Structure formats: C-alpha cells, structure tokens
Amino acid sequence: MPISSETLKRYALCILGLFFSAQGVAITKLGALGVSPISSVANVMSLRLPALSLGNWLIIWNCVLILGQILILRRKFQPIQLLQIPLSFLFGYFTDFGLWAFSWACPELYPLRLVNICCGTIMLGFGISFCVIANAVMNSGEAFVKAVSDTTHKDFGTLKICFDVSCVGIALVLSLLFFDFTIQGTREGTLIAALCTGMVIKFFTPRLRQPLERFIGCHRAQKEEISA
Template sequence: MSFGVAFSIVSTLGTTPISSISYSLTLITDINIAITTFVFNAALILVQFLILRSQFKRKRLLQLINCVLFGYFTDLALYLVSFVPFDGSILMCVIFLVLSIFLIALGIFIYMPANIAPLPGEGCVEAIAIVTDWRFSTIKIGFDATMVTISLIMCGLWYTSIFGAVNIGTIISAFLVGFTLRQIANLYNHITGENINVVNR
C-alpha cells in the first residue's frame, strides 16, 4: 500500500484518497509525509472509537503501530519509486496511476482478513460497515470521496493551489480502489470457491 501511495504521488495525477489529507498537510506545513501520515492516521483511530463506542475493541489500538510503519514505509517507497524511470508522459502517468490503484486494493485484500490491525483508514471503513451492515467496498468509495473533498478544501484554504494534493487521478482512485477490491475478491472466490471476509467484527 505504501508503494501504491508512492506511485500515485509520482504519477503527478494526484495522490491516493486515503493519503490525500496527509499529503495536503505535508504541502501546507512542509513537514515530512511520514509524520503527517502518522498524525492523520492516529486521528482516524479516534474517529473509529467515536463510531464504534462500546464495540471498540482494545486490539484496535494496535493500529498505532501501523501508523508509524505506514508513515515510514510511505517515505521509503517514495524514495525507491524515484529510481523507476518516469518521463512524465501521459502514458507513464496512467501506468503509475493504475499500479497505484491495484497495489492499494490488493493490499487491503491481503491484510484486512488477517484481522490483526487494519490501517486506520480501512479501520474507519470497517467500523462504519459494522454499525451499518453496508458493503465494505461501497463504504470505501464514499469514504475515499470524503477524503478527497476535505483535501480540496484544505489546499484551497491554505495552499497555493486547490489541486495541490488532489487531481484527476485522486478522483479516479476514490471510485476505482473499492471497485478493484471487489473484483479481486470475486476473482479469488472464482478460483478457490472461498469467500474472503474483509470486515472483521
């Protein structure tokens, strides 16, 4: 997922929805993305507590470890992706965007069913799914769209351009990560005959 975020940033088409607020904070404050990612994700754990209340399990606090790791690996992934040839052409931008969407959806599909500690963004989506019984992938689309809207407002108010962190690729990702996740789950079911439960109660 860190590589997914890195590819989205380098694509110049806008960062991924879940990292758009963190990246907006980096642009506005000039603070390292590892730190802004930690701060934003820690805030999302508080949001989960407010959503779940009595259903909030202490195990969810393990997400704080994920906050640190995700921030660090996002910074590392940005460094490593900088070595991947990128000529700025429309084709390369689209390739990087597609890679980003796929890597993030695949990452969610792999780690959510493990039921150890989700990243706080997916933890929020899961929390909403628990209290509403709505489909995870559907909520994911709405959640990502909300993150994009907040990022636009932040950059519009405090950065030189409203499109500092958000661009067409961010909006595409907001709708396609959840859709891609659903297709990966359906493909897994078709191949193995088993259903993967993304939401853990």
C-alpha cells in the same frame, strides 16, 4: 496465553500487505496526479508543510481516524484495535521508503504519469488483498467507517463511499485554503484510484485466497484440502 502460529502468520501477512499498499501509494504520489482518496488529506498537508513527509502525515491522519473510532465507540472500542497504531506507523514508514526506492520513477510526460497511477493503483489493491485475506486488524480508514456503521446502523458500503468522498472533499478544501484557491495534490489520479482499487481487489483476492490461507494454515484451507 501463547500466540498461535496461525495468528503470527496472519499479522505477518497483514504487514506484508501494508508494505505493498504503501508502495502503491508512493508510486501514485510520484505520478503527481493525486493519490487514493484516504491518502489525499495527508498528501495535501505534505505539500503545504513539507517539513513532515507524506509518510509522517499518513501516520498523523491514521491516528486521527483511530481517535475518531474511540470517540464514536467509547466503551465499545476494543483494546485489540489499538494495534492499528503501530500498523499506521509501519504504513507511514513503508510509504516514505517507497518514495525513496521509486524516486527514479518520477516522469514528466503525462502518459507516463498515468502509467504511474495505474501501476500504483494495482499495487495498492494487491496489498489490500493480502490484508483482507489475513483478516487480522482493519486499517484505520475502514475501521472508522465500521465504527460509524455499527453506531448508526447504516450500510457499511454506502458509508465507505461517503467516507472516501469526504476525504477528497476535505483535501480540496485544504488545498483551496492553503494554495490561493487552487487545487493541489488531488487530481484525476485520485478519481482513477477511487474507481479502480476496488476492482483490483476483487481481481486479486479470489486468486490469492487459497495459497495464502494455506500458508496461514487456517481451518478453511485445511477443510478444502480434506474435501479435495
């Protein structure tokens, strides 16, 4: 069965969203005040074992989350969700590209490092908005939470908060173990990203939805044009 133009555009939009999100992670990383909760484990590992880049560790972490979905869902795991694997690789490569492209944006002054965190968080939320509107394949983190939610019949939003907190907790434990009981790679920037990314997504998504859905050519946009 041939793939429709709408489906191709959805995945193209998803990949573009991954690119923007990865640049956000890279910019935040260069601020050296921590990264988003879901990236915090990979960030600590990249500090402990720098032979692998942050992008490489993000690929590994995302694949661990995909494996977790398979173990939780078992026969209910849909093969289409395996597309998370190549998308995870893309996200890792995009992140390393961002670290190279924005390597000049590595400030020493604390206020400028906070600017990095804010800009990175905005870029991250902007990219996630693209993925939300594309509605193609969920990222591994949210898909993992959904797997737990579907299996335990618990609220997705509550579990997402628990998941983010757990990621930060794991990162803190790893940091204490690897760096002589000091905290590395998880700081106030992680808290800022955790608190503000959702607000950025809520800001961009309604403003981007109509033009992006018109680009996709989905039925909703067509209905809106007809009713207009």
